[in-house]
Structures are given as structure tokens and as C-alpha cells.
Amino acid sequence: MAHPRSFLAPLSRITAPSIASARPTLTQLAALPLHQTSIRCKTTKAPDAKKRKARKHYLQSDLKKADQFSLIDAMHYIRAFEVGRTPTSSKYEVHVRFRTLKNGPSVRNRLRLPHPVKTDLRICVIAPPGSKAAADARAAGASLVGEDEVFAQIKEGNIDFDRCICHMDSLQKMNKAALGRILGPKGLMPSTKTGTVVTNVGATVKSMVGASEYRERDAVVRLAVGQLGFTPEEMQTNIKAFMETLKKDIARLNGTPKEIHEVVLSSTNSPGFTLNGDFKGPDSVSARALSGPL
Incomplete structure (x- = not known):
């Protein structure tokens, strides 16, 4: 039987450097400088690119693509949204939209309508x-x-x-x-x-x-022009008086460019209907049909 030293002798020949050389060599990554690790993305602009200018006028919709209604047709549809309500609980409201400058003077006035809208002022x-x-x-x-x-x-x-x-x-x-x-x-x-x-x-x-006050906000003036119990003739008189007063208000602004772009009729619970300036259309219901209860 061989002596244990015969087995230890070969092992003693393996030195520390030889063990170190037997280990797999690992590639050490050199620490990169901070300025090399950052990724910089530069957006290239076209040489003729221009800065977007701020819009000076309020953006308005194209009325050629919008449905427009006569006064009686608009009242007919609005009353359908107000079915079941008392004639004095909801009001007709006119919204007048202007073509005007954003930083221009605003319209503000007070008007006594021919047929006053009852309010608890x-x-x-x-x-x-x-x-x-x-x-x-x-x-x-x-x-x-x-x-x-x-x-x-x-x-x-x-x-x-x-x-x-x-x-x-x-x-x-x-x-x-x-x-x-x-x-x-x-x-x-x-x-x-x-x-x-x-x-x-x-x-x-x-x-x-007995008067109603209105004020322009964001190129729009709003005014209650009637209650649901008003007849189409009463509504026509009130709207006409309101529009004539607005035109006088615009004329007093010393030449500031401001034009009426759109007139919309709505109510407390209905959407708005753009008016075309006519009192009655060819297929409109009679004015008497809109004068009774809802």
C-alpha cells in the first residue's frame, strides 16, 4: 500500500500562480468616463422652419357645413326637449358668436326687451x-x-x-x-x-x-330672450330687438373689427340650433302649434 505522502507530493507541486492561471480569465470592463455614457439626442430642424405664431382671432366653425334652422323649426325641436316641463320653468336663450380679435374690446350693455322675461332679479x-x-x-x-x-x-x-x-x-x-x-x-x-x-x-x-344685462365672453354674447310659453311672434320681436341693439353696440367700438358670425337658439335643457334668419321654413309647423302648452 502506498504511503499517503506519495499522493500529496504531486499536489504540492501545484503552486498558487498555477492555480490562478487555471481560473477562467474574465475581461474587465474599464470604467467609461461620464461624458461618454450619456446619450444625447439632437433633433434636427429644417432650416426654413418658422415658429408658430399665436392666433389673434377666435377660431370659428364653417357655417356652410352646419345645419341651419328657421325660428319656428328651432322652437319646434327645442320644445321637444322640454316636454313635461311648465312653460315658465325653462327659458329660450340666444347665443351670438362674433368674428373678432382676442384682445379687442368686448360688448356689454343692458336691454329692456319688448316682451320681458320674468326673472327674480x-x-x-x-x-x-x-x-x-x-x-x-x-x-x-x-x-x-x-x-x-x-x-x-x-x-x-x-x-x-x-x-x-x-x-x-x-x-x-x-x-x-x-x-x-x-x-x-x-x-x-x-x-x-x-x-x-x-x-x-x-x-x-x-x-x-325689467331689463336684461348681457356681456361678451370669449367672443360670445348670451341673453335669455323668452320663456317656453312665448309665441313665435313674441320670440321674433325680442330677438330682432336684441340683434339691433348688438349692432349699435358694435358700431360704438370706434372701428374695431367685430362682426356677427352665428346666432344660436337654445333652452335650459336643449342643445343649440343655428338660426338662418327666416321666421318659417317651407315644411314648418304653424305658429299656433307652438303657442300652446308643451
Whole structure:
């Protein structure tokens, strides 16, 4: 039997360098510099590429591709959307769209329609307490009259009115109260420009009670022109009066380019129908059929 040293002798000849050389060699990757590892993508632009210019005018739809309706046809379809509702619960509304500049002046006015639309308009009057102007405001139907009490209520966030006018004697006191930040964004801040800072409060309140106020927003003016119980003839009279007033408003803008592009009739619960300017079409129902209950 061989001695154990005879087996160990060959193993002793294997040195550390020989073991290291027997291991599989692994290729070491040199650390790449940081600027070589980043991937840079450069977009090439055409030499004649131009920056897109901001649009100066409001984008309007092509009416040649839109369906247009006579007044009676539009009322006929709208009443179908309002079936089951009382004639006084919903209102007809006209939307007038302009071709105009984005940064141009806007149309704003107040109109007393030939056939007023019944509304529960709440009017606030800023006038000296106990004065003749305050008494005239209450007699004309104002729901809130005063100065300090009105200022405190507005600052507390209790704005329970739809219109606000100011007597000339209270203008300085109203400006000191700094109500512009509260009433301004809501379109309720009285000013001489909008005709809501006046000397004859009683007459102004009376005209507001039976009048409708409209204002252009994003090249569109909206106004309630009737209730569902109105006849087509009453609607035609109100729309005609509204359009004539709008044309006068545009003429007062000192040559600013603004044109009527589209007139749309809708109601509280119906979509809009573009009007073509005709009262009745060849296949329209009779006007009497649209004058009764829904």
C-alpha cells in the first residue's frame, strides 16, 4: 500500500500562480468616463422652419357645413326637449358668436326687451342711509340698500344679489371699502363705465328690474330672450330687438373689427340650433302649434 505522502507530493507541486492561471480569465470592463455614457439626442430642424405664431382671432366653425334652422323649426325641436316641463320653468336663450380679435374690446350693455322675461332679479343699492336716494331705491324694488351694513355683508361673503349700483354720494366711501377684489371677478362692482354709478337711483333700479344685462365672453354674447310659453311672434320681436341693439353696440367700438358670425337658439335643457334668419321654413309647423302648452 502506498504511503499517503506519495499522493500529496504531486499536489504540492501545484503552486498558487498555477492555480490562478487555471481560473477562467474574465475581461474587465474599464470604467467609461461620464461624458461618454450619456446619450444625447439632437433633433434636427429644417432650416426654413418658422415658429408658430399665436392666433389673434377666435377660431370659428364653417357655417356652410352646419345645419341651419328657421325660428319656428328651432322652437319646434327645442320644445321637444322640454316636454313635461311648465312653460315658465325653462327659458329660450340666444347665443351670438362674433368674428373678432382676442384682445379687442368686448360688448356689454343692458336691454329692456319688448316682451320681458320674468326673472327674480335682486338689486343691491349702495346709498347713504336715510337719504332720498335710499328711499327711492326701496320704492323701486331694491332688495338691499345701505352703506356700512352692505360693505360688511359683502366682506363676509354674503352676496345675495344679482346687480349692484352705487349712488354718486357713496362712491368715495365704496372705494375706501375696497370691494373690487370681491365684486370685480363676479362682474358686480359698480363703475361709471358700466353705468352703475348714478345719481338717479330710482330710475336705474326700475330699468334694471325689467331689463336684461348681457356681456361678451370669449367672443360670445348670451341673453335669455323668452320663456317656453312665448309665441313665435313674441320670440321674433325680442330677438330682432336684441340683434339691433348688438349692432349699435358694435358700431360704438370706434372701428374695431367685430362682426356677427352665428346666432344660436337654445333652452335650459336643449342643445343649440343655428338660426338662418327666416321666421318659417317651407315644411314648418304653424305658429299656433307652438303657442300652446308643451
